[in-house]
Amino acid sequence: MAMTATAGHAHADPHHIGLVIEHPGPASKRIVTAYGFWVFLLSDIVMFSCFFAAYAVLSGQTAGGPKGSELFEQRNVAIETVCLLLSSFTCGMASIAADVRNRFWFYLGMAVTCLLGLIFLAIEFREFADLVARGYGPSRSAFLTAFFSLVGCHGLHVSAGVLWLLTMMAQVFAKGFRADVLRRMMCFALFWHALDIVWVGVFSVVYLLGSAA
Amino acid sequence: MSDQSHARSDHDLAPGEEEQHSVGTRILGYVVGLVLALLLTATSFFIAGTDLVWQPSIPVALIVLAIAQMGVHLVFFLHITTGPDNTNNVLALAFGLLVVFLVVGGTVWIMAHLNANMPPMDQIMRMQ
Numbered sequence: 001m002a003m004t005a006t007a008g009h010a011h012a013d014p015h016h017i018g019l020v021i022e023h024p025g026p027a028s029k030r031i032v033t034a035y036g037f038w039v040f041l042l043s044d045i046v047m048f049s050c051f052f053a054a055y056a057v058l059s060g061q062t063a064g065g066p067k068g069s070e071l072f073e074q075r076n077v078a079i080e081t082v083c084l085l086l087s088s089f090t091c092g093m094a095s096i097a098a099d100v101r102n103r104f105w106f107y108l109g110m111a112v113t114c115l116l117g118l119i120f121l122a123i124e125f126r127e128f129a130d131l132v133a134r135g136y137g138p139s140r141s142a143f144l145t146a147f148f149s150l151v152g153c154h155g156l157h158v159s160a161g162v163l164w165l166l167t168m169m170a171q172v173f174a175k176g177f178r179a180d181v182l183r184r185m186m187c188f189a190l191f192w193h194a195l196d197i198v199w200v201g202v203f204s205v206v207y208l209l210g211s212a213a
Numbered sequence: 214m215s216d217q218s219h220a221r222s223d224h225d226l227a228p229g230e231e232e233q234h235s236v237g238t239r240i241l242g243y244v245v246g247l248v249l250a251l252l253l254t255a256t257s258f259f260i261a262g263t264d265l266v267w268q269p270s271i272p273v274a275l276i277v278l279a280i281a282q283m284g285v286h287l288v289f290f291l292h293i294t295t296g297p298d299n300t301n302n303v304l305a306l307a308f309g310l311l312v313v314f315l316v317v318g319g320t321v322w323i324m325a326h327l328n329a330n331m332p333p334m335d336q337i338m339r340m341q
Contacts, residue, residue: 027225034227042309049313053320085250088290092243190229193290197283204279208261209272
């Protein structure tokens with residue numbers, strides 16, 4: 001740190017004129033890691049936008065099968081939404097606890113986040129299984145293909161997030177609040193909040209617009 | 214290299230990172246975000262199921278509410294602000310949004326025109 005700062009200063013002011021703007025040197029690893037992950041998240045959101053575009057185009061192509069308004073249950077979607085919103089909140093609490101290195105609140109926040117994520121996944125899985133059992137699987141119509149790929153892709157992301165969450169708890173348990181563990185925790189929090197943003201688009205466009213139309 | 218977890222040099226903030234606040238202020242930020250998000254969600258669900266508003270306005274209202282809620286999430290959960298220490302994060306976000314709008318808007322626009330200009334399927338069959 002000290003060496004970098006000195007070197008940076010020497011480059012900025014080679015002749016010691018003293019008229020330089022402060023040159024702070026390279027950004028810290030924490031900033032670089034989180035920024036890189038932020039760029040990944042944005043590209044993930046771009047990928048989701050392709051699924052959204054496909055759904056928007058295909059939502060009317062039901063091939064004589066059921067329309068969205070005949071399939072979706074608003075009560076389930078409302079419960080799923082509340083679960084994800086609350087889990088975003090508890091994830092925020094867990095990252096604050098990690099920053100102040102409070103193990104108890106970290107484990108509690110992460111455990112509640114995990115539980116809410118699992119409830120969300122269980123409801124979604126039940127909905128999918130129910131649709132397939134009634135013969136409305138992804139191969140029934142273009143609309144259902146687009147629906148299953150968009151919502152299923154989000155569900156896969158949540159599943160990956162739950163695995164990552166458990167890994168973070170294990171790492172804090174085994175290694176403590178080390179700098180690298182804290183960086184991963186920050187990336188996980190970004191990931192989880194970004195999933196919530198995608199879900200806002202999903203429930204608005206797929207479920208609410210689908211049942212309104 | 215500078216690997217301290219809290220080496221917040223005075224020039225930039227990582228995405229998701231707040232300026233230095235006390236724990237209470239940070240928790241309050243999340244509480245405000247949660248309340249706003251719940252309010253917007255409740256409004257969305259209410260609007261979608263009600264007969265009280267003019268029906269054709271419902272899709273527009275739902276989309277506006279969704280965008281507002283995404284904004285709430287960005288500000289209160291992801292801590293993306295307009296501050297000078299956040300410029301890089303905002304620029305990356307702006308580029309991402311540009312691509313998202315090009316993909317979604319372009320697809321919907323083109324496919325709608327394609328649908329409108331194509332003759333119905335039975336007519337195509339007769340032309341062959």
